[in-house]
Amino acid sequence: MPAPIRVAVAGAAGRMGQTVCRAVESAPDMELTGRADPALNTPLADVLTNADVLVDFTIPTSAVANAREAVDAGVHVVIGTTGFDPHELDDLKDAAKANVFIAPNFAIGAVLMMEFAVQAARHMASAEIIELHHNTKVDAPSGTAARTARLMGEASQSGETPPIHSVRLPGLVAHQEVILGDVGQTLTIRHDSTDRESFMPGVLLAVRKVGELTESPTVGLERLLGLTS
Numbered sequence: 001m002p003a004p005i006r007v008a009v010a011g012a013a014g015r016m017g018q019t020v021c022r023a024v025e026s027a028p029d030m031e032l033t034g035r036a037d038p039a040l041n042t043p044l045a046d047v048l049t050n051a052d053v054l055v056d057f058t059i060p061t062s063a064v065a066n067a068r069e070a071v072d073a074g075v076h077v078v079i080g081t082t083g084f085d086p087h088e089l090d091d092l093k094d095a096a097k098a099n100v101f102i103a104p105n106f107a108i109g110a111v112l113m114m115e116f117a118v119q120a121a122r123h124m125a126s127a128e129i130i131e132l133h134h135n136t137k138v139d140a141p142s143g144t145a146a147r148t149a150r151l152m153g154e155a156s157q158s159g160e161t162p163p164i165h166s167v168r169l170p171g172l173v174a175h176q177e178v179i180l181g182d183v184g185q186t187l188t189i190r191h192d193s194t195d196r197e198s199f200m201p202g203v204l205l206a207v208r209k210v211g212e213l214t215e216s217p218t219v220g221l222e223r224l225l226g227l228t229s
């Protein structure tokens, strides 16, 4: 049997970080080797010495610096943190030491929602996006909504990027509705993550694939699933 993939988690005390730690511990081909978080008094450097892959679910102002530190240490990075511009990591293209994978949404249903929305944008006159999240989410609009809007704008005949409306309320997890309109009809495509477990199969897939990427940074779970958009 091949050696398990050694995984460290940045933001390990957070909501997503804790869920990722549990998922990694349950994966037979992975070993959780470190939990970095200021809330745990464990700096990133402490966990990089013993990891093949770093999974980052932190805050927008930390994700870029964390990724650079990991790549410098030869550790591949899977980033789920949203609210930063992935282009900030474009200069790591030539860093042969380690790869970077970024996904604004690790839920397969959300990736399919984006895919279908992009297909529909090719054929319908206009669209708007409503994204709804828990009230402690720090960034707005969500990374998923921003990416959906950009891809739909590129695909549409008008070239117009759909406007985004953000809702923040207790009781929500992560939800998005894309409403397309044309003469005498509308089409609504909606995805709901009702539990953070929804992101875990995507995160584990990225951990398994990040070391084999032919292009780095790679952005979007659809790139690991063979989808087109």
Ligand SMILES: NC(=O)c1ccc[n+]([C@@H]2O[C@H](COP(=O)([O-])OP(=O)(O)OC[C@H]3O[C@@H](n4cnc5c(N)ncnc54)[C@H](O)[C@@H]3O)[C@@H](O)[C@H]2O)c1
Pocket: 010, 011, 012, 013, 014, 015, 016, 017, 036, 037, 038, 039, 044, 057, 058, 059, 060, 062, 066, 079, 080, 081, 082, 083, 103, 104, 105, 106, 107, 137, 174, 199
């Ligand atoms: N890509 C996806 O599918 C997906 C899904 C859900 C959430 N998210 C994103 O994940 C991020 C985290 O969300 P959350 O709800 O877990 O937030 P959270 O506030 O519960 O957790 C963030 C954690 O990061 C820690 N942290 C801050 N700076 C750090 C640093 N420099 N190094 C290590 N840890 C640090 C904080 O102490 C905290 O424990 C957000 O950006 C959110 O939008 C992405």
